[in-house]
Amino acid sequence: MHPRERPTTRRQFLIRAGAVVGAISGADALLTACGGSATSAANTETNGALIGPGGIPLARRDHPVTLPIYTDNEPIAAGMNLERGPLNLFNWAAYINPAIVRKFEKEHNVQVTVTTFENEEEAISKLTSGKTGFDVWWGTVDYISRAVAGKLIQPINLSYIPNLKNVWPSLQNPYYDQHSRYTVPYTVYTTGIGWRTDHVKKAPPDYANPYDIFWDAKQYAGKVAILDDQREALGMTLLRRHIYDINTEEPALINRAEKDLSQLTSLVNVKVNVNDYTDVPSGATYISQAWSGDMATASQYLPKGVPPSVLGYWRPETKAETQNDMITILREAKHPVLAHTFLNFLLDNQIGLENVAWNGYMPPLTSVTPATVVAHGYIPENLTSTIVRESDFKKGVTIDALTTSGESLWENAWSTFKAG
Numbered sequence: 001m002h003p004r005e006r007p008t009t010r011r012q013f014l015i016r017a018g019a020v021v022g023a024i025s026g027a028d029a030l031l032t033a034c035g036g037s038a039t040s041a042a043n044t045e046t047n048g049a050l051i052g053p054g055g056i057p058l059a060r061r062d063h064p065v066t067l068p069i070y071t072d073n074e075p076i077a078a079g080m081n082l083e084r085g086p087l088n089l090f091n092w093a094a095y096i097n098p099a100i101v102r103k104f105e106k107e108h109n110v111q112v113t114v115t116t117f118e119n120e121e122e123a124i125s126k127l128t129s130g131k132t133g134f135d136v137w138w139g140t141v142d143y144i145s146r147a148v149a150g151k152l153i154q155p156i157n158l159s160y161i162p163n164l165k166n167v168w169p170s171l172q173n174p175y176y177d178q179h180s181r182y183t184v185p186y187t188v189y190t191t192g193i194g195w196r197t198d199h200v201k202k203a204p205p206d207y208a209n210p211y212d213i214f215w216d217a218k219q220y221a222g223k224v225a226i227l228d229d230q231r232e233a234l235g236m237t238l239l240r241r242h243i244y245d246i247n248t249e250e251p252a253l254i255n256r257a258e259k260d261l262s263q264l265t266s267l268v269n270v271k272v273n274v275n276d277y278t279d280v281p282s283g284a285t286y287i288s289q290a291w292s293g294d295m296a297t298a299s300q301y302l303p304k305g306v307p308p309s310v311l312g313y314w315r316p317e318t319k320a321e322t323q324n325d326m327i328t329i330l331r332e333a334k335h336p337v338l339a340h341t342f343l344n345f346l347l348d349n350q351i352g353l354e355n356v357a358w359n360g361y362m363p364p365l366t367s368v369t370p371a372t373v374v375a376h377g378y379i380p381e382n383l384t385s386t387i388v389r390e391s392d393f394k395k396g397v398t399i400d401a402l403t404t405s406g407e408s409l410w411e412n413a414w415s416t417f418k419a420g
Contacts, residue, residue: 060400067181088133089112139153153331187293194289220268
């Protein structure tokens with residue numbers, strides 16, 4: 001299974017779970033399950049920053065957050081001996097190259113087990129059960145503050161992570177986790193438009209506003225798709241109207257985004273799925289909202305004899321939806337030193353290159369450049385637009401956590417679109 005082929009995408013869960021892991025009578029279920037408490041109302045503001053469950057501000061690029069370290073959940077000491085293992089990983093399905101897992105096993109003479117999940121609902125359910133025995137968990141920006149407030153993850157002792165120096169400077173000290181207290185970055189990606197160049201007469205870059213292609217594609221009815229992810233899809237309609245706060249909680253803007261999106265049902269009978277990486281190369285879809293990592297590997301799914309040159313990917317030079325995933329160490333990890341060593345291993349330049357060769361999602365390592373991945377044949381030259389540079393990341397916009405009331409607004413808009 002491809003990393004993005006999930007019955008429920010991560011952000012769909014985060015929004016739909018507002019009644020489950022959001023504020024319930026002033027308390028957050030995740031915080032309660034993990035022994036924490038929701039001490040502040042989600043809509044409170046402090047110095048211009050919205051406060052989320054657990055009293056932690058909601059991170060924004062213009063409001064960076066230093067996550068708290070609690071006296072009953074401190075980093076492990078430096079200089080501890082490596083445990084014998086096994087190291088237990090909890091990751092999205094098909095999101096790490098099995099070859100590099102085997103390489104880590106051989107290098108450290110330990111066994112590594114990989115348990116996968118398909119959506120955050122399943123992941124959080126397992127993690128809060130207290131019976132998992134996992135050491136390392138792949139998390140997301142929009143959920144990290146709750147995981148910290150709920151003491152689900154432990155702070156990182158950076159003395160074990162010298163390879164953090166290989167990471168882009170901006171993600172050595174990210175806005176959502178200043179000083180990298182709890183996370184190290186794993187992959188970066190953009191959201192844009194993928195298309196079959198041999199089937200589409202007017203490509204997205206040919207439009208004054210490339211997003212207009214979704215609304216100007218009557219001749220491709222039934223061959224147009226958007227991502228089955230409410231933050232991505234509705235966010236795209238905001239960007240089309242040059243509204244760059246894709247974390248807005250303004251009802252009028254969200255309602256208009258829904259109305260814009262709903263037009264696609266009558267105009268082009270729009271598909272809603274996460275099959276961009278297979279449907280575009282196969283020709284099942286001609287135009288699709290797409291993740292960059294999916295399109296980077298889409299050539300693997302082309303029919304026999306069809307060249308990669310038929311694939312196109314566009315995203316804005318500035319204000320593109322630009323995200324990153326991260327790796328964390330669980331508070332109850334039985335092998336914390338080994339877990340730190342594994343995080344450091346994944347930030348090795350060569351390992352990062354081997355991983356992008358397998359899953360198409362770029363690691364934010366300064367040595368992994370467009371020239372490098374093209375020279376190795378990992379990404380076709382015509383798809384270099386799928387490569388994310390640090391400058392791209394800095395110029396992008398990110399999907400971040402919302403307040404509980406904000407989640408409800410976005411969920412209601414998405415439900416209206418899906419129902420219509």
